Amino acid sequence: MKLKKxxxxxxxxDQFGFWGKRFGGSFIPETLKKPVEDLTEEFKKLRKDKKFIxxxxxxxxxxxxxxxxxxxLKNLSNHxxxxxxxxxxxxxxxxxxxxxxxxxxxxxxxxxxxxxxxVGDTGAGYAGKMLSMxxxxxGLKCKIFMGAKDIKRQKPNCDAMKKNGAEIVPxxxxxxxxxxxxxxxxxxxxSNCDNTHMCVGSTVGPNIFVKxxxxxxxxxxxxxxxxxxxxxxxxxxxxxxxNCVGGGSSAYGFWSEFIDFNKKQIELIGVEAGxxxxxxxxAAPLSRNAKIGVLHGAASYVCQDKEGQINTTExxxxxxxxxxxxxxxxxxxxxxxxxxxxxxxEEALNAHVMxxxxxxxxxxxxPSHAFAEAIKIAPKLSxxxxxxxxxxxxxxxxxxxxxxxxGKN
Amino acid sequence: MVSLINEAxxxxxxxxxxxxxxxxVAGDNSKxxxxxxxxxxxxxxxxxxxxxxxxxxxxxxxxxxTSAYRAIKNGIxxxxxxxxxxxxxxxxxxTPIILMGYYNMIYQYDExxxxxxxxxxxxxGLIVVDLPYPENKSFSKKCKRxxxxxxxxxSPTTSNIRLKKIIRxxxxxxxxxxxxxxxxxxxxxxxxxxLKNYFKIKNQNKSKNVVIGFGITGKTIKSLKxxxxxxxxxxxxxxxxxxxxxxxxxxxxxxxxxxxxKNKIK
Ligand SMILES: Cc1ncc(COP(=O)(O)O)c(C=O)c1O
Numbered sequence: 014m015k016l017k018k019x020x021x022x023x024x025x026x027d028q029f030g031f032w033g034k035r036f037g038g039s040f041i042p043e044t045l046k047k048p049v050e051d052l053t054e055e056f057k058k059l060r061k062d063k064k065f066i067x068x069x070x071x072x073x074x075x076x077x078x079x080x081x082x083x084x085x086l087k088n089l090s091n092h093x094x095x096x097x098x099x100x101x102x103x104x105x106x107x108x109x110x111x112x113x114x115x116x117x118x119x120x121x122x123x124x125x126x127x128x129x130x131x132v133g134d135t136g137a138g139y140a141g142k143m144l145s146m147x148x149x150x151x152g153l154k155c156k157i158f159m160g161a162k163d164i165k166r167q168k169p170n171c172d173a174m175k176k177n178g179a180e181i182v183p184x185x186x187x188x189x190x191x192x193x194x195x196x197x198x199x200x201x202x203x204s205n206c207d208n209t210h211m212c213v214g215s216t217v218g219p220n221i222f223v224k225x226x227x228x229x230x231x232x233x234x235x236x237x238x239x240x241x242x243x244x245x246x247x248x249x250x251x252x253x254x255x256n257c258v259g260g261g262s263s264a265y266g267f268w269s270e271f272i273d274f275n276k277k278q279i280e281l282i283g284v285e286a287g288x289x290x291x292x293x294x295x296a297a298p299l300s301r302n303a304k305i306g307v308l309h310g311a312a313s314y315v316c317q318d319k320e321g322q323i324n325t326t327e328x329x330x331x332x333x334x335x336x337x338x339x340x341x342x343x344x345x346x347x348x349x350x351x352x353x354x355x356x357x358x359e360e361a362l363n364a365h366v367m368x369x370x371x372x373x374x375x376x377x378x379x380p381s382h383a384f385a386e387a388i389k390i391a392p393k394l395s396x397x398x399x400x401x402x403x404x405x406x407x408x409x410x411x412x413x414x415x416x417x418x419x420g421k422n
Numbered sequence: 423m424v425s426l427i428n429e430a431x432x433x434x435x436x437x438x439x440x441x442x443x444x445x446x447v448a449g450d451n452s453k454x455x456x457x458x459x460x461x462x463x464x465x466x467x468x469x470x471x472x473x474x475x476x477x478x479x480x481x482x483x484x485x486x487x488t489s490a491y492r493a494i495k496n497g498i499x500x501x502x503x504x505x506x507x508x509x510x511x512x513x514x515x516x517t518p519i520i521l522m523g524y525y526n527m528i529y530q531y532d533e534x535x536x537x538x539x540x541x542x543x544x545x546x547g548l549i550v551v552d553l554p555y556p557e558n559k560s561f562s563k564k565c566k567r568x569x570x571x572x573x574x575x576x577s578p579t580t581s582n583i584r585l586k587k588i589i590r591x592x593x594x595x596x597x598x599x600x601x602x603x604x605x606x607x608x609x610x611x612x613x614x615x616x617l618k619n620y621f622k623i624k625n626q627n628k629s630k631n632v633v634i635g636f637g638i639t640g641k642t643i644k645s646l647k648x649x650x651x652x653x654x655x656x657x658x659x660x661x662x663x664x665x666x667x668x669x670x671x672x673x674x675x676x677x678x679x680x681x682x683x684k685n686k687i688k
Contacts (some may be wrong), residue, residue: 016426025640029556029557039554040525040552040553040557040558041554041556042480042481042551042552042553042554042575043554043555043575043576043577043579043580043599044575044577044599044602045483045577045579046554046577046579046580046584047579047580047581048579051619089634139620186487186491187477187478187491192478195620196478196480196667197481199480200604201480203480203481203603203604204602204603204604204607205602206579207579207602214587287642304530305529306526306529306530307525307526307529307552308478308479308522308526309480310480310552312529315526317526319474319530320499320527320530320531321524321526321527321529321530321531322477322478322494323477323478387590
């Protein structure tokens with residue numbers, strides 16, 4: 014299993030859609046074959062179409078607000094000692110998280126394909142909020158599938174979805190979280206694929222959805238590469254790019270321009286949700302050695318039992334609370350290009366507290382997992398090491414959880 | 423050798439009616455009960471599909487999901503599914519049994535081991551909902567080598583070119599999905615339209631047995647009588663749920679439902 018250089022990772026799959034021969038693919042019901050093929054064709058065509066690229070770049074700049082800033086966290090770095098800690102503040106993007114890139118591109122694709130309805134899944138509510146924004150902007154009717162547990166714990170984002178005119182469909186099956194929302198959204202698409210476009214909220218699902226999402230979030234690292242060059246004159250010798258991993262869309266987008274670099278120069282670190290310290294449950298298939306399985310149309314490392322039943326997961330962060338992970342991260346793990354670890358609920362909370370105390374930054378619980386790792390390793394590293402954390406979401410949505418756990422307003 | 427599946431279709435054809443194919447979930451609502459139901463309904467059904475339940479079924483509607491979750495909650499394991507099938511076949515040697523489920527369970531069990539176990543449990547066919555053509559080519563070949571029918575699905579969205587390839591790769595039986603829907607949806611296409619599509623498939627190769635499934639109930643089964651076979655699943659699962667709720671005997675109630683279905687297509 015080997016990574017190729019000079020080819021985007023999203024395109025390094027075989028004719029059946031597998032990365033490294035075993036991750037990804039399209040395990041879909043027959044009914045979805047045609048709409049998936051249509052979407053694949055359309056995307057293949059449009060991504061080479063200069064007019065479409067121009068349109069994308071126009072909306073990325075004028076609607077999403079690219080580039081998001083790249084800032085040094087001086088106080089946090091001084092407090093911890095060791096490496097310099099920087100953040101790419103992706104939460105500045107319109108709507109408050111990276112999910113806006115994928116949502117915007119899907120809305121554009123939906124329009125291009127002449128469909129009037131768009132549906133999507135959401136966990137933290139950001140993917141849903143952004144899709145509802147993009148749908149409103151481009152005149153599409155929007156339905157969002159969301160686990161009942163997540164609707165309760167991520168209320169601010171639900172309020173935003175409703176304000177944008179989207180219908181939220183609560184999902185009561187299973188653990189009532191993201192995994193169930195994705196299943197229900199796929200079921201809905203099976204029944205309505207003739208007039209409805211589906212957006213998968215992360216780099217998961219059948220091959221084409223991994224590609225579209227990765228292609229969209231890659232904007233993050235295109236910006237970052239320029240920002241690093243302009244800040245440091247050239248790319249520094251020791252960089253660590255730390256990102257939380259739920260499905261893996263922010264991490265892929267944050268890393269894509271840097272995958273070809275030597276890992277001694279640019280290390281890629283993915284941080285999964287370790288769950289509560291006292292619980293056996295987690296959502297960390299990569300770092301806690303889950304076996305390969307098929308979930309939501311793709312093969313990846315999946316938290317599951319011996320029989321192949323998908324495990325219940327647990328995490329304080331709704332956005333990371335998912336038993337599977339992107340096939341491209343499985344590929345990055347097995348080729349050893351990226352390193353994956355996890356942070357517990359408590360570590361993420363502590364990281365949130367520390368970052369907000371020292372910096373004018375308010376990372377949501379997802380990127381707080383990435384900050385937890387940065388805080389853990391920074392003191393042991395040399396001063397010329399540059400740690401960059403993708404602060405990919407804003408904590409406004411976590412208001413209720415933070416209040417409950419920290420007594421904070 | 424003629425497969426039991428072909429035999430079952432021939433018998434139905436001789437009786438000038440479509441084959442009745444039932445779908446129940448193994449372990450719903452207990453291992454013993456699901457075996458009893460299977461044995462009892464097979465008096466009226468020509469072929470029995472037995473679902474091996476998965477907890478993330480992306481193509482199933484509410485009724486079958488409920489049955490599947492109930493079975494899993496009651497502790498059904500894949501080896502129990504094989505045991506149920508095996509015991510069923512001890513008493514009903516000529517009734518074909520088809521296992522239906524999702525690929526991850528086969529993948530975890532190991533394809534080869536799974537097929538070996540199918541052989542020793544006298545399984546006649548397999549339907550894997552999320553393993554479409556051409557991804558299913560190698561697995562379907564393995565099935566053939568073991569004398570197990572791999573049943574391809576065809577849907578209203580299947581293109582003509584694709585249809586030809588799927589038929590060419592199919593074994594004795596093809597499954598036409600009546601409409602764009604998960605299992606158990608309300609029939610939203612007219613029976614005439616469904617049959618029109620059905621004959622497009624059937625006329626490509628008359629030697630294949632083509633069945634129609636999804637959304638078929640006691641109300642609609644008669645109007646689709648011209649097909650080689652008709653599958654009823656959610657309506658049966660719903661009856662099991664209803665019987666449990668009313669604390670009635672599920673075996674009797676479900677058997678009556680199947681008997682009524684059969685009478686409508688005789
Ligand atoms: C702010 C934020 N970060 C991260 C994630 C996790 O998803 P991914 O790994 O695809 O970036 C989510 C998902 O909802 C999110 O809202």
